[in-house]
Amino acid sequence: MTDHFTSRFLDARRDYIRSRFPHLNPMQQEAVLHTEGPLLILAGAGSGKTSVLINRVYNLLKYGSASGSDVLPPFASEEMISELEEHGALADDYAALDPVPPWQILAITFTNKAAGELKSRLEQLLGESSRDIWACTFHSACVRILRRDCDRIGFTRDFTIYDTTDSLSLIKHILKDQNLDEKYYPPRGILSEISRAKGDKILPPEYCAEAKKTINLHRQQVGEIYTEYMRRLTLSDAMDFDDLLLYTVMLLRENEDVLDYWQRRFRYILIDEYQDTNLLQYELSALIAGKHKNICVVGDDDQSIYKFRGATIENILSFEDQYKGCRTIRLEQNYRSTGHILNAANSVIRNNTERKGKELWTDKSAGDMIELYTADSEKDEAQYVASKMLAGYSRGENWRDYAVLYRKNAQSSSLEFALKRNGIPYRIYGGTRFFDRAEIKDILSYLSVVSFPGDNLRLERIINTPPRGIGSKSIETALSLAAEEGKTLFDVISHADRYEDLARPAMRMRAFAVLIEELRAFSEANTPDLLFDEIIEKTGYIRALKEKNTQEDTARAENVEELKTSILTYMKESGDTTLAGYLANVALYTDLDNYDTSASAVTLMTMHSSKGLEFPHVFIVGMEETIFPSMQAIGESEEMEEERRLCYVAITRAMKTLHLVCARERMLFGRTTSNRVSRFVDEIPEEDIHKTIPRGYGFRDPSNQTYVQRSESSVGAGYGSYVVRKPAHKAFDEHTVKPPAPAKTEQKPLLQLAIGDSVRHQAFHEGTVVKITPMGNDALLEISFPSVGNKKLMLRTASLHMEKF
DNA sequence: CGCACCACAATTTTT
DNA sequence: TTGTGGTGCG
Numbered sequence: 001m002t003d004h005f006t007s008r009f010l011d012a013r014r015d016y017i018r019s020r021f022p023h024l025n026p027m028q029q030e031a032v033l034h035t036e037g038p039l040l041i042l043a044g045a046g047s048g049k050t051s052v053l054i055n056r057v058y059n060l061l062k063y064g065s066a067s068g069s070d071v072l073p074p075f076a077s078e079e080m081i082s083e084l085e086e087h088g089a090l091a092d093d094y095a096a097l098d099p100v101p102p103w104q105i106l107a108i109t110f111t112n113k114a115a116g117e118l119k120s121r122l123e124q125l126l127g128e129s130s131r132d133i134w135a136c137t138f139h140s141a142c143v144r145i146l147r148r149d150c151d152r153i154g155f156t157r158d159f160t161i162y163d164t165t166d167s168l169s170l171i172k173h174i175l176k177d178q179n180l181d182e183k184y185y186p187p188r189g190i191l192s193e194i195s196r197a198k199g200d201k202i203l204p205p206e207y208c209a210e211a212k213k214t215i216n217l218h219r220q221q222v223g224e225i226y227t228e229y230m231r232r233l234t235l236s237d238a239m240d241f242d243d244l245l246l247y248t249v250m251l252l253r254e255n256e257d258v259l260d261y262w263q264r265r266f267r268y269i270l271i272d273e274y275q276d277t278n279l280l281q282y283e284l285s286a287l288i289a290g291k292h293k294n295i296c297v298v299g300d301d302d303q304s305i306y307k308f309r310g311a312t313i314e315n316i317l318s319f320e321d322q323y324k325g326c327r328t329i330r331l332e333q334n335y336r337s338t339g340h341i342l343n344a345a346n347s348v349i350r351n352n353t354e355r356k357g358k359e360l361w362t363d364k365s366a367g368d369m370i371e372l373y374t375a376d377s378e379k380d381e382a383q384y385v386a387s388k389m390l391a392g393y394s395r396g397e398n399w400r401d402y403a404v405l406y407r408k409n410a411q412s413s414s415l416e417f418a419l420k421r422n423g424i425p426y427r428i429y430g431g432t433r434f435f436d437r438a439e440i441k442d443i444l445s446y447l448s449v450v451s452f453p454g455d456n457l458r459l460e461r462i463i464n465t466p467p468r469g470i471g472s473k474s475i476e477t478a479l480s481l482a483a484e485e486g487k488t489l490f491d492v493i494s495h496a497d498r499y500e501d502l503a504r505p506a507m508r509m510r511a512f513a514v515l516i517e518e519l520r521a522f523s524e525a526n527t528p529d530l531l532f533d534e535i536i537e538k539t540g541y542i543r544a545l546k547e548k549n550t551q552e553d554t555a556r557a558e559n560v561e562e563l564k565t566s567i568l569t570y571m572k573e574s575g576d577t578t579l580a581g582y583l584a585n586v587a588l589y590t591d592l593d594n595y596d597t598s599a600s601a602v603t604l605m606t607m608h609s610s611k612g613l614e615f616p617h618v619f620i621v622g623m624e625e626t627i628f629p630s631m632q633a634i635g636e637s638e639e640m641e642e643e644r645r646l647c648y649v650a651i652t653r654a655m656k657t658l659h660l661v662c663a664r665e666r667m668l669f670g671r672t673t674s675n676r677v678s679r680f681v682d683e684i685p686e687e688d689i690h691k692t693i694p695r696g697y698g699f700r701d702p703s704n705q706t707y708v709q710r711s712e713s714s715v716g717a718g719y720g721s722y723v724v725r726k727p728a729h730k731a732f733d734e735h736t737v738k739p740p741a742p743a744k745t746e747q748k749p750l751l752q753l754a755i756g757d758s759v760r761h762q763a764f765h766e767g768t769v770v771k772i773t774p775m776g777n778d779a780l781l782e783i784s785f786p787s788v789g790n791k792k793l794m795l796r797t798a799s800l801h802m803e804k805f
Numbered sequence: 806c807g808c809a810c811c812a813c814a815a816t817t818t819t820t
Numbered sequence: 821t822t823g824t825g826g827t828g829c830g
Contacts, residue, residue: 111819139820163820241820309818408816410822471806588820608817630816646817669815670821
């Protein structure tokens with residue numbers, strides 16, 4: 001066989017395999033075909049990276065290393081070449097070289113949701129065999145690795161996972177015990193300091209040593225807290241989120257056989273959102289990939305928005321140095337957004353200096369221009385958003401195609417009100433999470449304590465919930481007794497009668513300990529869902545809530561019921577009926593995992609949570625200095641760049657239309673404030689954005705341009721508008737001179753309605769008034785619309801979009 | 806021991 | 821403005 005033959009065979013094979021991915025562009029194909037050795041994919045927003053990931057896995061499973069290898073199969077022949085070239089029936093078999101078994105692939109994503117999506121798309125493409133692929137987050141991968149060998153690092157198989165709330169409350173306890181003032185030692189700050197240390201692989205001894213050198217008393221004290229924090233976690237057989245990574249790295253570093261096992265096991269590693277990884281995650285991936293070096297990372301330095309929680313953009317910026325001979329592929333064709341939107345995104349991000357440099361392009365049309373609307377107030381801002389949505393809905397758009405993005409969660413409330421008043425269905429993501437609710441934490445604490453009574457933190461949480469006459473004083477006494485004797489709180493309360501100091505609560509404490517023992521015995525023989533019932537029954541938790549009979553407590557009781565659903569779902573989906581398994585799963589679970597794209601409702605979320613999602617129509621509200629960019633980023637160039645990346649992320653969520661909204665004044669911490677329009681708006685080229693200032697603003701812009709009327713037929717009264725044809729650089733003057741108060745809101749007279757009246761609504765069409773409830777100088781209407789069902793609308797708002805007939 | 810009231814602060818967030 | 825946490829009283 002000649003070299004010529006070899007290269008002909010390899011070419012034919014590669015071309016054949018490439019032809020199996022006709023739906024991908026050449027760059028994407030390259031990324032799919034490069035199977036051997038390190039690969040860095042710089043994937044811009046909307047460039048189809050998920051597609052690439054999935055097809056890469058498909059290629060590995062189907063053709064193995066064939067497309068990336070120069071090894072010939074045994075018995076390579078001329079016939080095989082022609083079969084490949086002609087795409088014959090046997091071509092598939094001839095092309096394959098050592099197909100990769102699914103269990104040798106590890107695909108790491110950042111959220112459970114992304115992992116779930118990856119899994120389901122792989123299953124669609126590959127069927128059954130995709131089951132054995134590890135598609136999970138760093139954290140859940142670590143849990144699985146740790147469970148196998150946790151005895152080597154001094155944990156039991158059933159170690160529990162502390163979430164941020166647990167960690168926070170542990171920190172608070174330690175502060176209290178060490179007589180430290182939360183004012184000078186803010187628990188959140190301490191926790192993120194500890195988290196940062198762990199992320200940089202600095203353990204308490206090293207941290208304390210470093211702190212001693214600095215003669216910084218505060219830091220030394222933090223070192224003490226850190227030491228104690230770790231000590232107590234270990235005592236409770238618990239790990240926090242960072243520990244999962246930390247201990248896994250330590251396990252692999254210190255145990256060659258374990259490292260060897262996992263290195264052999266995972267021949268191919270894929271990591272998504274690499275720009276969001278920290279040092280620990282980098283090290284973990286380097287360890288596992290250490291043998292085969294088949295590591296493929298996907299990321300976008302421009303979308304790195306989590307530096308504040310320890311992500312280091314360095315990982316992606318220096319990947320090429322860390323893996324010599326690495327292949328870098330850029331995916332710059334955007335399949336999501338139309339021209340103006342993309343141009344705006346490129347123009348904004350170009351102002352950052354710390355980046356690899358990447359320019360998105362599209363072969364789509366320019367599409368609609370970006371709209372900038374300058375609202376009066378946050379109320380007006382919200383009403384504008386609602387009106388635009390109603391207009392869209394009346395043109396046949398679906399609610400689910402709309403999203404409103406904002407910088408911080410607190411901005412959601414005015415939007416919520418506006419959407420409610422207008423009868424627009426919406427969903428809010430973020431804010432307080434289901435698993436962070438007190439009642440859920442309570443029940444989960446019961447489950448944890450049943451699983452491991454040595455967990456002082458959680459035992460303390462439930463010892464008097466619902467109230468059973470064990471007050472904080474008694475708990476404190478018991479805790480210090482436990483500390484003195486080196487026992488757990490549970491040990492002490494089990495034998496409370498042996499301690500003089502606990503004479504009074506002794507009976508109640510023992511009764512509680514007996515309750516836990518009984519539940520433990522029960523859990524030995526029963527599945528978690530039955531244990532849940534038993535806990536509710538024996539503790540009277542729901543009963544206590546229902547007795548209060550307030551609306552809030554009823555909602556709480558419902559949440560608790562909902563928790564049972566989560567247990568049942570877990571048991572059904574994983575086939576695992578162990579309590580420890582469920583608890584680990586729950587700790588790693590978040591609300592975003594519940595994100596349901598099929599619901600017919602508009603989406604409200606922070607720009608951060610929107611990463612990875614896309615919507616046909618996007619509104620970004622609060623485009624004002626001190627809000628976005630946020631107050632704390634102003635004057636800090638690194639943070640400003642992160643804000644700008646956030647802006648880039650937000651803009652690139654939009655597929656067809658993008659509305660930016662700023663408010664002339666808004667209520668901030670109970671004060672009316674007025675801020676200049678966001679610098680990011682200025683960074684968008686004039687030809688991509690169309691600035692609207694509502695009728696009634698009688699002020700001149702600095703460049704003395706005339707306002708030109710523009711017709712806006714689709715939206716009702718209140719949003720007819722004037723436009724600056726060649727807008728001034730700023731939407732309004734930079735010193736905060738307030739323009740004369742506009743007289744523009746609710747120019748339409750209120751409708752005079754009675755029950756039974758027929759109305760025609762702009763978006764919901766014809767309907768009949770079925771109920772009117774006066775509320776102050778407004779009224780709550782309930783109108784029956786044959787096309788959409790019953791809607792509750794506020795009279796004042798609805799009058800803008802509705803007429804009587 | 807539980808509840809009510811007042812002071813105080815106030816991004817972003819996944820696991 | 822809103823939510824939280826601490827204190828003081830019943």
